[in-house]
Amino acid sequence: MPPEVLARFLPAWHGIGAESSSIDRLADVVFQLQGLALPASVIERDVLSARVRDYRPRLLDELVSMGEVVWAGRGSLGQQDGRVALIHGRLREQLARRPSFFPELYTAAGGGDTDAVLDALWDLVWAGEVTNDTFAPLRAIGGGRSRRPTRPGRPRLPRLTHPRAVGRWSLTADLRAAPPAPTERLHALAGVLLQRHGVLTREAVLAEGTPGGFAGVYPVLRAMEEAGRIRRGYFIEGLGASQFALPGAVDRLRGLREPDGRIVALAATDPANPYGIVIPWLESAGRPARAAGAYVVLESGELKLFLERGGRSLLTFGSVDVGHLAALATAAGAVGKVELLKVDGASIHDSGLQPALREAGFKSSPRGMVLLA
Structure with missing residues (x-):
């Protein structure tokens, strides 16, 4: 089957546009995404909201506070963002000591500059060593630091209720539980990867930065195939012979052989978007990338639009209509104001897309076209 079939399959496999809005649906979503490092800025705004109808932050807070979900840092992406992985499981009973609120940590650190202590705490967060029983601090990091003005000659009192704290x-x-044996860990890892991708390829494993790479999980995948638990085959053209899939995924993949006309807008970093990982980016006038804040629009698995991070440049692939632009406007509008200046490397004023953009909700501006949230 051609790669476009995989691009039709993945949004369906991930339940993009699902009707359910329950906390159980969110728990299922986290189970499928667990361990995957995603930018904190897109997890709720783009990834969870695409899978849970009318997503509300309190749902994730509830799962975290109950110990059903733990989040852990996977590296900083500048001062206001970082990669975070969600981990699913009942882990709270394994706590060996009582968690601490920030005032306790501040006192233990000897007081002083509140921001310095908070920055030191977040260094540990991005290193994956510290987590929190709510997702709220991650929502606050995009606002940057906040220092309250003080009157001359009057000492500033420590602010211990900063949103990041x-x-x-x-x-x-x-x-976390005691580290599993290597074989047990590899079996668990293979299961997580199969649940996330449905059809697992070498490219998908490498893109996740899996320790040991594809060679590390290959023996486990082969053993699972020999036991009849998964299937091996050349399901997608051009992706090599070492493809493994869950039986249900193969059936679903075959059911999507024909174009379905479905238009889907996704964050470029969403695992339901295969472009830039499993499927190479198509030739264009720009340089598309899987960056936080960038978006793609697919129709029947074919790439139609790429909006770069910041929303100033749009790349088109083939014919584009109002339906594609409207889907993009809905997704990108969650970020806030989007001011589009270029289309395919040229000024938007030289583009024939202006009428369709207006119909999709964009307004003319002196420099280009603006979409307001």
Whole structure:
């Protein structure tokens, strides 16, 4: 089957546009995404909201506070963003000590500059060593630091209720079970990858930065195939012979052989978007990338639009109509104001897309076209 079939399959496999809005649906979504490092800025705004209808932050907070979900940092992306992985499981009973609120941590650090202590805490967060019992601090990091003005000659009191400091903090090591045996760990990893991708390829494994790469999980996948638990085959053309899939995924993949006309807008970093990982980016006048804040629009699995991070440049692939632009406007509008200046490397004023953009909700501006949230 051609790669476009995989691009039709993945949004369906991930339940993009699902009708359910329950906390159970969110728990299922986290189970499928667990362990995958995603930019904190897109997890709720783009990834979870695409899978849970009318997503509300309190749902994730509830799962975190119950111990059903733990989040852990996977590296900083500048001062206002970073990669975060969600981990699913009942882990709270394994706590060896009581979690601490920030005032306790501040006192233990000897007081002083509140921001310095908070920055030190977040260094540990991005290193994956510290987590919190709410997702609220991650929502606050995009606002940057906030220092209250003080009157001359009057000492500034420590601000211990900064949005980045709320909730109870814990060491992630205290929330995890004892490390499993290597074989057990590889079997669990293979299961997680199969649940996430449905059809697992070498490219998908490498893109996740899996320790040991594809060679590390290959023996386990082969053993699972020999046991009849998964299937091996050349399901997608051009992706090599080492493709493994869950039986249900193969049936679903075959059911999507024909174009379905479905238009889907996704964050470029969403695992339901295969472009830039499993499927190479198509030739264009720009340089599309899987960056936080960038978006793609697919129709029947074919790439139609790419909006770069910041929303100033749009790349088109083949014929584009109002339906594609409307889907893009709905997704990108969640970020806030989008001011589009270029289309395919040229000024938007020289583009024939202006009428369709207006119909999709964009307004003319002196420099280009603007979409307001």
